[in-house]
Amino acid sequence: MSSPLRVALPKGRMLTNALLLWQQIGSGVRDEDLASRRLILPSSDGRFEFLPVKAQDVGTYVEAGVADAGVVGWDVLAEHQPDVLHPLDLRFGRCRVVIAAPRGSEYPHLAGGATPRVATKYVETARRFFAERGLQVDLVRISGSVEIAPLLGLSDWILDLVESGRTLAENNLVVIDQVCETSARLIVNRASHKLRLEEHQRLISELEGVLKPLGSLEQLPSAGMPQ
Template identity: 35%
Template sequence: MLRIAVQTKGRLNDDTMRLLTEAGIKLSIGKRNLLVASQTFPLELLFLRDDDIPQAVADGTSDVGIVGENEFVEKQKDAELVKRLGFSHCRLSLAVPKEAEYQGLNWFAGKKIATSYPEILSEFLRKNAIKANIHVISGSVEIAPSIGLADAIFDIVSSGSTLITNHLREVEVVMQSEAVLIKNTALSNDKQAILDELIFRLETIQNSADKKYLLLNAPNDKLSEIVAILPGMRSPTVLPLAQAGWSSVHSVIDEKHFWEVVSKLKAAGAEGILVLPIEKMIP
C-alpha cells in the first residue's frame, strides 16, 4: 500500500482529487476522514495541511505527496521531486504599494518585506545582493503595507486580484509554481512499483490534455501535401476509402493549433473533417 499525502482542502485538493479520479482511483471520503484507502488501487490518502506535506514525506509518515512547488522549495526537506503535474499554477512575486516609485530591485534595500516564504525570499535577495528586513507572517500578507507592518510583500499571486484589492502592484516574479509529486528518498521496491504505475496513469492523462483526434477525407493526389500539414505521434494514419482515389486520414493535434491546421487542410483539399475529444492517450 502506497500512502500519499494531499492537501486537506482548497484548490490544490480539488485538482488533486479530480486527477486521481481520472486515474481510476476510487475513494469514499467522509467529512472527518484523515486517512482513506482506495478500493481500486493499492493507495491510501493522508490529508494534511499543504505546508506539512514536505515534512511528512521526508520523515516517512507518507511515502509520496502532492504539494505546491512553492511549499516544497520553501520547506527544504529531504524529499525528491518526481513529477510536475501541470495544475494549480501560481507564482511567488514581490509587490509594492501602487503609488510607490519603483525603478528596480534596489528599491527593496533597507525595506521591510512581509512574507510567508522567508527561505525563498532570502535566497533571492542574497543572489541579487539586496539587504532587506524580512518580516514573517503566517497569513493575510497582503494587508501588511496598509497597516504599517511592512513596506512591501512577497507572496503567492494567481490572478492578481488580491493585490489590486489591497492597492498593491506586482513588480518582480521570483518563482513560478505548480503542483508537484514528491517522494520519500528511501522508498521500498514494492512501493516504487506502485508509484511507477500511478505515474504511468498520470502521464496518460496529461498526454491527452488539450489534444484532439482528427479524421478527414483527402483526394489521393493531395495526400502528400495534407500529411505534411498534420502533426502526429509518429505520422498520420492513412486508410483507403471505398471511393476510388480517396483516403481517410487520422491524426492527433494540439487544440491550440486546431484552427490554424484546419484552415490549411481545407485549402489543401481536405473534406469531411471530424474532430473528437481524447479521453486517454498512451504513448
C-alpha cells in the first residue's frame, strides 16, 4: 500500500474550510486528532496526511516535495510564485486584492509629480501591478495591519486583501482600484503528480464532484468541524 498523500494546509479559517471539503469526500480528520497538538493530522480513511502551516509556507512545502499537494489562496500563490501545478479553484476564501486610500486621495498620480508611497505585504504583486501600468511608486513592506499606514502618514495608498471592506470603511479608506480576485486553490508538486498521477486525478475528480453541484463551499454543512 502506498503512503498517504501529504497535503499542506494554511492555518486559520482556510484550514477549517479545507478540512471540511476533504470531509465531504470521506477523508475527514477525527475529533481527537483535531483537538491534539499533532503537527501532522491523518485522515480517518488513511489516504491523506494534513500538514497545517503558515499560508506563505504552503507553496514552499509543495514545491520542495515535502508535501504532495496543498491549499493556498491565489493571492499568496501570485505573490510567491512557487513552481507548482494549480489544477483546481476550490471556490472558498473569496476576496479581492485592491488598492485603497483615504477618501479624496489622488490616483493614479499625486499632485506635483510626487512618487506615491504604497504600503503592502504583497510587495512582488504590487511591483508587477504598478510596473504593468507604467507607474513609479515607492513600496513600503508591512507585515501587520496595513490599513493604519495612510492614517500615520507612512503611505499614500495601500495594496491589501479585502473581503467585506468593513475594515477599510472603519478607517475612512476606500477602494480606488482592483488588482485581482482571489480564492483557495489546490496546488500539486510536479514530481508527485507524475509519480502518483492516479491518486492526484482521483482527488481532483472527487473535489470537483463535491464543488460542482454546490457552487461554493459556503453551502456545505459545517457540523463537527472546528471553528
